[in-house]
Amino acid sequence: MTDTNSAPYVVGIDLGGTNARAVLARRDGSILGEVSHPSESAGPAEGTFDVLARVVAEVIAEQGVKREEVAGIGVGLPGIITPQNHCIWSPNFPHWRDVPIKEMLDSRTSLPSFFLNDARCATLGELHFGAGRGVGSMVFVGLGTGIGGGFVINGKLLLGRNGSVGEIAHHTVDPSGPQCGCGNFGCWEVFCGRDRIVRRAMAKLQLGTESTLLTATGGRDLSPRAIAEAANDGDALAKEVMDEVGYYVGVGVANLINMLNPERVVIGGGVAQAGELLFGPIRRTVRARAVPFQAMGCEIVPAQLGSDAGVQGAVVLVLDRLGEHVAPGAA
């Protein structure tokens, strides 16, 4: 047995446009400690990889663990990652051009690293430690600035030629809908992404509708999470927004159920905090739009890991790539 196979610890990293967050975990997924630093996304790739090396070094040192006790590093990041471990596109790192990500991290840490798109990473996290435990087929929908996704069939996360199976944001749900940043018209993300949710609430506030959102923020700094929370506190305007968002989330979720027949659809992101005020309209829309033989026995549930899904998934990624079979549903 090599060190890699017997080393008791794993590092999981969630690399975002704002922060790089690293956890040290045991092979069973239990988290021992974490470190976070700004990810320096505005600069060249080298700076960001120096940050990654630093969070790895710090999270190991803080727990008094030796480098040779770490089996590997898993990293989830927003972008398209080829099987050759090049990141060919990332919305959050404007200076990255076909970056050899594995090479750049391995050379800085002398540990084997493994990379995966952040939404697929969260899918692995929810599958093994969260709302997807015990299921063989699952669709993950992460509602954030955009919409991330991941498809699991027969216990396996689908990747495809560029690790980009499960990119659900830009499927058209209304061909005559508003234009998306990608150039297409009526992408799912245009109707359910952060901007749209905030703008719907703003438009209603500007019509003079009473709302706690106005009192609390003056209408500024609105976030999907704040709107979801206001809806749960009984705010009528916020509930209306959740209803509209839920309808469009439902149209896309019905599409995924119709095509993939999952056992479970797991929906995460700040807006999922709205609970039944969001999931009610989602389920109603799915009942109206999904083919019965595909929807039969499929549950639509909120994600359970919140912002930990990414780092938890990054831990699963390492164990999986090192050939340690992680059974679906194993906690």
Add this chain to the structure above:
Amino acid sequence: MTDTNSAPYVVGIDLGGTNARAVLARRDGSILGEVSHPSESAGPAEGTFDVLARVVAEVIAEQGVKREEVAGIGVGLPGIITPQNHCIWSPNFPHWRDVPIKEMLDSRTSLPSFFLNDARCATLGELHFGAGRGVGSMVFVGLGTGIGGGFVINGKLLLGRNGSVGEIAHHTVDPSGPQCGCGNFGCWEVFCGRDRIVRRAMAKLQLGTESTLLTATGGRDLSPRAIAEAANDGDALAKEVMDEVGYYVGVGVANLINMLNPERVVIGGGVAQAGELLFGPIRRTVRARAVPFQAMGCEIVPAQLGSDAGVQGAVVLVLDRLGEHVAPGAA
């Protein structure tokens, strides 16, 4: 080696609402002979399974082959087939209710049988012997009365819990579109299925537009294939219909490319006979609607096997289930 592993022949069956067509093939997929009989779809399941047993017996006998020289029987049929080999839903066999299909055929033939949805069967056929040869990831789109489909990722046909991954017909491409037979509004099938194509042509004919379609058929018995052929012969009305159909096919194909990043999209069915008159607008729409990082390097091509895709896929199904690895692209 058991007989099943060494027997040199395989029977492949394409079971439709009209006919049951069986071929006898060698293990390399080459077809030696075929037999077809009406599938008795209006009656109880027993009658249809008697027909299946009959086409098996006849196609074997006609080639002078002994039953013990046949490794197994593959059957593609329109419907949803569980991993337990029950058909839980079929649009073409109204009397079928949770039919134990494998049990009913095995008991009639004393040969091992294997069942798969017809569109997924055609996917296997095109993947191994047709337009999908040599690719690792592929989406098959079969345009017929409805729309059938199949997804291949990393060389494997995806099935999921009820063999129904790849059911693409009822994904919504326009939520305010016409109602579909399934109850939903704006399903892809509503815009690209046989009925819609024929009705678009009829509506144009009724406006008095000149067309060879009118001369040839008096506007009756129009079929997507006939419209495709008229378009290719230069008929302006038929070309207009192909253009409209191509747009909607393109919206759905862009969705599949955006979510699945295939190397190749293979489009079959009578209407695909229109060639560039259909594929031109499909490709234009995909260029406008697919995310560049997902569409990059993806080809959109016509199917190659025509009505043989099903029986060819049924042969692949048997070899695959008997554990004989059939490499993608092996002819």
